Amino acid sequence: MSWVIIGLAASTMLGMALVLSFVLGWANRAFHVEVDPRVDAAIDVLPGANCGGCGYVGCGEYAEAIVQDGAPINKCTVGGESCMKALADVMGVEATASFPWRPVVHCGAHTKDRLGRNPYHGEKRCSTANLVTDIQGCTYGCLGFGDCTRACNFDAIHVEDGLARVDYEKCVGCGACANACPRNIITMAPFKSEQLLVVECSNKDAGKDVKTVCNVGCLGCKACERASDMFCIENNLSCIDYDNYTIENLKTGLTAAKKCPRHRLVFVGKPTDQDLSAVTEEELPDIIVPKFKTTVDDTEWRG
Structure with missing residues (x-):
C-alpha cells in the first residue's frame, strides 16, 4: 500500500512540474519584451558606480535613457570623456566636446x-x-x-x-x-x-x-x-x-x-x-569652480 501512495505522490509531482513548465514557457513567450542590444552594450561601457550624477537612478536607467529616449551621452561624470566616446561608438553618433x-x-x-x-x-x-x-x-x-x-x-x-x-x-x-x-x-x-x-x-x-x-x-x-x-x-x-x-x-x-x-x-x-x-616649500592656496545657486534662490551661472 505504501508503494502505491509513494507512486501516486511522485506521479502528482511530475504532473505538476510538467504543467508548470508549460505555463512558464507560455508566459515567457507571451510576455517577452524585446531589449535593444545597445542597452546591454551601454551598460557594459558605463562604470557601474550608480552614483546618480547623470540625473538617473543608476547606470542601467541611464543606459536605457540613452538608447530609448535619446538622452545625451556626455552625462556620466565618473566615466568622463573615455566613457562618452565609448557610448558614442555604441550609439553610432559623433562624440562632441565635453567637460567634466x-x-x-x-x-x-x-x-x-x-x-x-x-x-x-x-x-x-x-x-x-x-x-x-x-x-x-x-x-x-x-x-x-x-x-x-x-x-x-x-x-x-x-x-x-x-x-x-x-x-x-x-x-x-x-x-x-x-x-x-x-x-x-x-x-x-x-x-x-x-x-x-x-x-x-x-x-x-x-x-x-x-x-x-x-x-x-x-x-x-x-x-x-x-x-x-x-x-x-x-x-x-x-x-x-x-x-x-x-x-x-x-x-x-x-x-x-x-x-x-x-x-x-x-x-x-x-x-x-x-x-x-x-610652491614646493609653501602651502598651496585654496582652489575651487561653477552652476550657481545661492541660499535664498536659484541663479544661473554666476561667478
Whole structure:
C-alpha cells in the first residue's frame, strides 16, 4: 500500500512540474519584451558606480535613457570623456566636446571670518542648523557641519576650519555634495580647464551689510567689473560670464583678481605641475569652480 501512495505522490509531482513548465514557457513567450542590444552594450561601457550624477537612478536607467529616449551621452561624470566616446561608438553618433562636471563651494569664510556667530547646541547637521535663524550672521555662507562630507562616497570633500573644501584629485563629480547642501552654495560646473577662476562668495547683501557678518565676503565694489569684461555685478555680487571665459579675457581676469579688496576671486580645481613646482616649500592656496545657486534662490551661472 505504501508503494502505491509513494507512486501516486511522485506521479502528482511530475504532473505538476510538467504543467508548470508549460505555463512558464507560455508566459515567457507571451510576455517577452524585446531589449535593444545597445542597452546591454551601454551598460557594459558605463562604470557601474550608480552614483546618480547623470540625473538617473543608476547606470542601467541611464543606459536605457540613452538608447530609448535619446538622452545625451556626455552625462556620466565618473566615466568622463573615455566613457562618452565609448557610448558614442555604441550609439553610432559623433562624440562632441565635453567637460567634466565638478562641485564648487561658493563660500570662502572660515570660522574666524564669520561674524555674529552664536552658540549652537542642536544636531550637528547643516540641514538642521539651517533652520536656526541666528546661528551666524551670514545667511548665505557654509554652515560647516559636514552634510556634504557624509553624502560623498569618494572621500572627496571635507570640512576644514568650518568650511567645506573639495579634493579634486578624488572627486568624480557625482553631485551628492551639492544635493546635500541645504544652502545650495555647492554647485556643479563644467571644468573648461584644470583650473577656473571663480567668485568665492554667495552673499547678495549690500557691501556695508556684508562687512557686519563676514570678514571676506564680496562687497560688490565693482573693482573687478572695471578691470575686466568677464565680470559684472548682479544683486551686489560679482559674477563671471563663463561664456566669455577665454585665455585672452583671463589675462584681464587675473588683473581683476589682484584688485579684489577681499581676495574672493580665486582659482579652483587641480593644481598644474607648474603650480606645484612653484610652491614646493609653501602651502598651496585654496582652489575651487561653477552652476550657481545661492541660499535664498536659484541663479544661473554666476561667478
